[in-house]
Amino acid sequence: MLFLTLTQLIFLTLIVWLVWRVVFRPGKEGDASGGSAGGGKYRPRDYLAWLGALIVLLAVILALLTPNNGAVVQVWSVISLPLRPLGLSILLLLFALMGIKKGAITKDAENYIKITTALLLFFSIPIIAFLMVQLIESDSIAALQIAPYRRDKVDAIVLLGQATTQQPFLEANQIHLTDAGDRILQAAAEYRQQLRLGNDAFIIVSAGPRPGQRLNPNQPNPAEAFAIANVLKSLGIPASDILIEPTGLDIRTSAEAIKRKYVDEGIKRVILVSSALNMQRARQTFAQLGISTIPSPASFYTFQAGGVPKIIFTSTQKDRCDTISVTFRNAREVQFSDFMPNVDSLLLSTRVINEFWSSVYYFLRGWLSTTVDPIPVPPNIKC
Structure with missing residues (x-):
């Protein structure tokens, strides 16, 4: 608020x-x-x-x-x-x-x-850029730390796959991943976790045509979701468990398409795989359409080389393994180079500001829910 x-x-x-x-x-x-x-x-x-x-x-x-x-x-x-x-x-x-x-x-x-x-x-100062990123990705960091303790069975896994792959221009069978391609790996890991929990889940891949690209002037550009599905198949995900949503161009259009196509089939709660930077906006968008989400963030900028993330370290107390001690600390020591301007930090700051203005736009359109399911805290470790 x-x-x-x-x-x-x-x-x-x-x-x-x-x-x-x-x-x-x-x-x-x-x-x-x-x-x-x-x-x-x-x-x-x-x-x-x-x-x-x-x-x-x-x-x-x-x-x-x-x-x-x-x-x-x-x-x-x-x-x-x-x-x-x-x-x-x-x-x-x-x-x-x-x-x-x-x-x-x-x-x-x-x-x-x-x-x-x-x-x-x-x-352009690295430590400022990473502090800005960490403020936005803080909820995603919490979700990442609770992930090993999750035992939730969901109706589906939703992968927001826009801009995770590149268009192959020379060899049609080649598949190139972008710096956001780890979302695909994250969705595959969530699928295997649901199988281990005894849940027959499936992955909904939402990604429309790549903007600004046209290989054949006489035919529409194919949706990126088909290329993502091929990657998932190569990772051992059965084709029968991959559903293609080929119209999503951004978070809102993907959420609307999923609500229109799958909510009537009983899908109410999903694991949402998206970038850590836009995870909060994505969850609020799905919540506004009545879809409950469990965050499964990927593509973290906080943990990139040069980042100084403040994370939670947990360890059991001596001779008592039924409690947990929680401390917050920097995962890397601050160095002199963290205060030297560079172009990578300017790009990172720009991405944070772009996400801010995107959230402003979604807020003005009334696309953001004011409440989402809270991220639980890690449970106590048992002996």
């Missing part, structure tokens, strides 16, 4: 600032658009700002109504550029360049350069 309230405040503040900037900023003394000295209400460029604001408003409305429209996605990728550290830095540098004339620099341009430098430094 704190995240949602903070999101509302930030969004409302942004709207108020934009309205003031575009509408209520007075013209300078002697402005030609005012007709007389000191009487101008708008400067000529303010009318251009109105046009730009109208275009942005229309793009936002279209993004809310048709989020998966190809043209809307392309326009939004340009408009949302200032919402990311690198995009905002480039925009500020462009403003600064306009303030450099005849070898002199204006005070505003100087401030733009200072802000840009601070932004790039802040979001």
Whole structure:
């Protein structure tokens, strides 16, 4: 709830600032658009700002109504550029360049350069990037630690498989995994665990066509779910236990398709396999559609090389194996290099910010449930 309230405040503040900037900023003394000295209400460029604001408003409305429209996605990728550290830095540098004339620099341009430098430094520092990631992945870390103690039997295992494989261009039979491909391995491990528990579970693979790719101009692009199914088969999962959902382009469309196709068949509780970074948003999306989920996160950024994760270490007390001692500590010592900016940390920070704005969008659309099933704490270890 704190995240949602903070999101509302930030969004409302942004709207108020934009309205003031575009509408209520007075013209300078002697402005030609005012007709007389000191009487101008708008400067000529303010009318251009109105046009730009109208275009942005229309793009936002279209993004809310048709989020998966190809043209809307392309326009939004340009408009949302200032919402990311690198995009905002480039925009500020462009403003600064306009303030450099005849070898002199204006005070505003100087401030733009200072802000840009601070932004790039802040979001490029490794320890800050990993702390941001750890804040978002904290629930997923807890879910990972409880996984060895889980004995839940579920109706199905749902794998959100978008962007886990690459399109093979040279050899059709080849399958290439992306850095998110461990989700497939995670789903296979959950399937085997359900078999060990005596549960005849199956895997629902949700992944639509890869965006922006067209191998044959005369045929639609095949869904990525079919390639993922081939990987699962190579891992020993029977084809009869793999269900293909070929329309999911993102978390919401996947959840809607699964609800539409499988909920009526009795699927109410599932193990959800997705990225640790978006697991909380995924669980809230499924909960809003009435599907209870057990998180099974993968693709952790917290545990990448260079990360300083704070994790739970458990150990039995001496001569007493019926209790557990729990301590929180860093899994790696902080080093000097953790404070040296690099491009990988900037990318990681950008992914965190993208997830933040995605959560804002889902919240504004009413796609997030305010309550999800809590993640249980690890039980006591018995002798």
